[in-house]
Amino acid sequence: MTIQSASSINNAIHSFKPGKICRTLSGIGRMIPDKVSDFCDLTTNASMKRTTQFAILAACVVLSRYIQARNDDEKREILTRDTGMLFTAVYGVPLFKKVASIFINKRTGIPIAHGEKGILKNINPEKGIQMASYEQLSEWLSVNSTKSFDGIKNGFTGFCVNIKKLGGNLIKCLNILDKNSKETIKNIAKSVGINEEVTNKNILKVIYKAEKSTDKGVQDNLNKLKELFVQDKNGMNPLLQKASNLKSATGFTCIAATAFVLGGLLPWFNIHHTKKLYEQNKAKNNEQPKILPANNSNIINKFELFKKTGQLV
Amino acid sequence: MEALKADNLPYSSIKNANSNKQKPIRTAYVKTGSKNPAFGASVHVNEGLGKKALNLGLNAVDKIQKHIETGGFIVEFLVVDFIGMVIPRTYQAYHRNEKELGHPNYAAAKEEFTREILSGPSMFLIPFAFLCASKKMFGSASHVKRDTLKKFRNITETAFKTDKNENLAHNFYKKIVDKLYDSKITDKAKEVIVDDFLNLHNAKPNEVKNLSKKVTGTLISTNKIIGNDKKLGISLEDSSIINLDGKAKNVGDFVEECRNYSSDVINSISAAGKNANEQLINQIHNFKEGARKLITTTAVGTMSAFLMYIPKLYNQNKQYPGLAGLTTNPSSKDQNEKKELKK
Numbered sequence: 124m125t126i127q128s129a130s131s132i133n134n135a136i137h138s139f140k141p142g143k144i145c146r147t148l149s150g151i152g153r154m155i156p157d158k159v160s161d162f163c164d165l166t167t168n169a170s171m172k173r174t175t176q177f178a179i180l181a182a183c184v185v186l187s188r189y190i191q192a193r194n195d196d197e198k199r200e201i202l203t204r205d206t207g208m209l210f211t212a213v214y215g216v217p218l219f220k221k222v223a224s225i226f227i228n229k230r231t232g233i234p235i236a237h238g239e240k241g242i243l244k245n246i247n248p249e250k251g252i253q254m255a256s257y258e259q260l261s262e263w264l265s266v267n268s269t270k271s272f273d274g275i276k277n278g279f280t281g282f283c284v285n286i287k288k289l290g291g292n293l294i295k296c297l298n299i300l301d302k303n304s305k306e307t308i309k310n311i312a313k314s315v316g317i318n319e320e321v322t323n324k325n326i327l328k329v330i331y332k333a334e335k336s337t338d339k340g341v342q343d344n345l346n347k348l349k350e351l352f353v354q355d356k357n358g359m360n361p362l363l364q365k366a367s368n369l370k371s372a373t374g375f376t377c378i379a380a381t382a383f384v385l386g387g388l389l390p391w392f393n394i395h396h397t398k399k400l401y402e403q404n405k406a407k408n409n410e411q412p413k414i415l416p417a418n419n420s421n422i423i424n425k426f427e428l429f430k431k432t433g434q435l436v
Numbered sequence: 437m438e439a440l441k442a443d444n445l446p447y448s449s450i451k452n453a454n455s456n457k458q459k460p461i462r463t464a465y466v467k468t469g470s471k472n473p474a475f476g477a478s479v480h481v482n483e484g485l486g487k488k489a490l491n492l493g494l495n496a497v498d499k500i501q502k503h504i505e506t507g508g509f510i511v512e513f514l515v516v517d518f519i520g521m522v523i524p525r526t527y528q529a530y531h532r533n534e535k536e537l538g539h540p541n542y543a544a545a546k547e548e549f550t551r552e553i554l555s556g557p558s559m560f561l562i563p564f565a566f567l568c569a570s571k572k573m574f575g576s577a578s579h580v581k582r583d584t585l586k587k588f589r590n591i592t593e594t595a596f597k598t599d600k601n602e603n604l605a606h607n608f609y610k611k612i613v614d615k616l617y618d619s620k621i622t623d624k625a626k627e628v629i630v631d632d633f634l635n636l637h638n639a640k641p642n643e644v645k646n647l648s649k650k651v652t653g654t655l656i657s658t659n660k661i662i663g664n665d666k667k668l669g670i671s672l673e674d675s676s677i678i679n680l681d682g683k684a685k686n687v688g689d690f691v692e693e694c695r696n697y698s699s700d701v702i703n704s705i706s707a708a709g710k711n712a713n714e715q716l717i718n719q720i721h722n723f724k725e726g727a728r729k730l731i732t733t734t735a736v737g738t739m740s741a742f743l744m745y746i747p748k749l750y751n752q753n754k755q756y757p758g759l760a761g762l763t764t765n766p767s768s769k770d771q772n773e774k775k776e777l778k779k
Contacts, residue, residue: 139704139720145573149723152730157582160729163736164581167692169564171736176559179736183743184555191747197756208521237673257502262656262675276663276672285672368494371501378516386524394532394758401762 173249177213185209196400200393207389215384216377217248223373224254232292232323233299233366234263257367261354263289264296264363269349279349280331293326299362300351307344314341517556525552529758536761543757550750558742566735574727577700580693582728587681588697589721591615592705596717605702609633612694616655616678620662629654636691637698648691655687700724 141149152160162175171179185205192198224236237259238244238252245251255263263286266272272279283293297304305321308329312321315332319325333345354360359367504515529548532541570578580588595607609630617626632654636647659675662668669679676687685693701720705712 139708139716139723141574141723145727146723148730149574149726152726152728152733153722155729155733157729160582160733163732165563165567165732165735166581167567167579167689169560169567169735171563175736179559179740179743183740187744188747191751193751193754193756194759196759200758212516256676257505258676259674262660274657275660281663281672289673367502368498371498372494374501374504375497378520381516382520382524386520387528390525390528394528397758398533398762401759 173213173247177209180205180209180213196397200397203393203396204385204389208385211381211384214248216381218245219377219380220254220373221245221252223376224252227369227373228290231299231365231369232295233362233369234286234289234291235260235366235370237289254370254373257370260366260370261358261363263291264352264366265354265358265360266349266352268353269346272349278334279345280327280334282352283327283330287323287327292323294321294323296362297348297351299365300360304348304351307347311341311344311348314338314344514557514560517552521556522549522552532758533761541757541760543753543760547750547753547757551746554746554749555743558746559739562739562742563732563735566731566738570727570731574724574731575700575704576696577724578727578731579696580724580728582725583683584680584685584690584693585697585721585725585728587683588693588701589717592701592721593714593717596705596712596714600712604706605634605637605698606630608698608702609637609694612680615680616668617658617662618668620665620668621658625658629658633694633698636695637702639695644695648688648695651691652688655691659687 163171164175165171185201188201188205189198192201221236225240227233227235234255236252236254238250240252266282272282275281277284286296287293294305294308297308301307308321308326311333312318312329315329315336317325317329317332321329330345330348333341336342352360352362354363526545526549530540530542530545532544534540567579577585591611592604592608595604595611599607610626612633613626613629629651632647632651636644636651639647655678656675659670659678660672662670664671664673669677669682669684671677677684678687678690679685680690701724704720705717708716
């Protein structure tokens with residue numbers, strides 16, 4: 124293919140002649156301190172950084188609403204409702220995804236997340252363990268054709284090393300792809316001179332030796348394993364389908380849990396708590412007239428009120 | 437590491453290989469009557485009405501979730517916000533103190549709906565509107581993040597010094613690919629990637645989407661062949677990450693930034709022909725950087741101001757409608773107490 128120079132294309136419409144207003148605005152923009160503009164930086168999807176999001180939600184939503192609230196009841200409800208929202212949206216959901224990824228990985232042996240483990244490394248929701256995207260899952264757990272393994276460093280072994288490195292259990296993964304895969308692996312192991320039981324620990328050794336082997340039987344069996352990872356017409360294989368479903372189920376749970384906590388539980392709590400407080404207050408008010416006439420002394424009445432309110436009248 | 441063969445690289449060649457691909461072994465789909473392999477989401481099970489329903493349900497959830505993820509964080513947030521907040525909160529407010537009032541609490545529902553419908557979407561729609569406007573006013577390079585813009589500026593300056601204004605786009609992308617892959621791939625392989633980038637650079641608007649995908653695919657395939665390289669910041673763990681001068685970026689986002697930059701800045705410099713000089717390059721970059729800073733800061737500033745103003749919009753009632761029906765006196769609890777104390 125011949126490479127065309129950009130300078131020979133569409134030149135006339137691209138000369139640099141910004142208008143006066145745009146130049147002035149850009150000049151104003153240059154005066155903005157770097158730290159401020161970096162704090163406000165946006166992605167191409169117009170999303171903010173999580174720290175910026177947290178700061179804005181705290182200052183412009185929670186605090187602003189609190190200050191502008193009409194009475195103490197509204198203030199209390201804002202604190203319960205919006206502080207809950209702040210932590211659930213910014214920290215709760217990512218944390219849930221991290222925990223769910225570890226749990227799914229332990230239970231199924233399928234890797235659906237990547238990143239460093241450890242509490243300190245996972246305090247910032249944007250760092251540490253991150254649930255994989257659907258695209259990443261497809262790259263990790265499937266190939267377009269058996270030829271695609273040639274396009275991966277160290278071929279099929281490299282592909283399997285990556286699954287293991289991500290925390291996957293290859294034996295379990297192959298079992299999801301095909302129940303008979305255990306037999307195939309056993310046969311390969313025997314053929315390459317590994318007589319011990321094949322586990323997740325030594326399976327890479329078996330695959331590595333099999334890839335190096337020139338024996339036709341070994342290559343045939345290895346191809347059987349390779350074919351298991353090939354995508355069907357829907358771009359799926361059973362392992363990828365399962366990983367995808369588990370990821371979706373986690374995402375769906377997050378939406379459902381958010382709806383339950385933020386949309387259901389917190390407002391419900393606010394409504395019932397305020398109601399209860401008023402009912403209690405009403406009950407106290409009903410009791411008061413019975414007490415006050417009995418003590419026909421102004422000093423005693425004032426003492427009763429002091430006991431109730433904690434203020435001298 | 438052994439230099440890579442160019443023939444292995446193009447994404448298209450991998451895609452073409454699909455036509456000859458062998459079908460996967462179908463035995464994997466057959467349930468043999470043994471135990472469910474793992475918890476919950478068992479798929480590809482062909483027996484039992486309950487399991488069929490479970491599969492259907494899971495696949496439906498899968499499709500919805502994929503749509504949400506494709507739409508990005510905006511869609512995810514809006515879906516969560518609308519289903520999780522707007523609807524249930526308005527519903528609860530509508531029925532708040534209904535027994536005491538003898539009718540639904542219209543005022544509370546109205547306040548709740550106004551507050552929720554304005555809060556969530558405004559956090560994305562306002563910045564999004566600013567970004568759209570910036571493309572019109574300041575050109576597509578104002579969409580490029582400031583740190584990337586600085587790196588692109590250095591690369592353009594070097595490319596300009598090397599070969600003046602001849603084939604600037606080609607030289608620019610050649611330098612980009614050199615920075616991305618150093619000597620890990622052959623020159624021929626690099627030229628294939630540069631070709632893909634140039635096709636995207638020269639693309640008509642209706643071709644941009646497909647050509648972006650092609651470049652992204654080529655870069656991911658290249659990353660996969662390289663495998664793991666700490667120096668280049670490439671890893672099989674996530675081959676959709678690329679590293680430009682120490683700054684890790686998503687390949688898709690990077691390709692979009694390249695297109696936004698080159699179709700604006702590189703074309704502008706190229707259009708100047710022989711009149712192009714370093715002063716012009718500085719002038720263009722200063723303009724774009726200033727525009728970017730202004731747009732992001734004013735976008736976030738405007739959004740913050742709007743969020744702070746929202747209470748003024750929903751606080752239309754003098755009294756908090758959440759208390760309606762709880763007290764015969766419309767005033768708040770505080771006022772009740774004050775009156776009590778005055779007695």
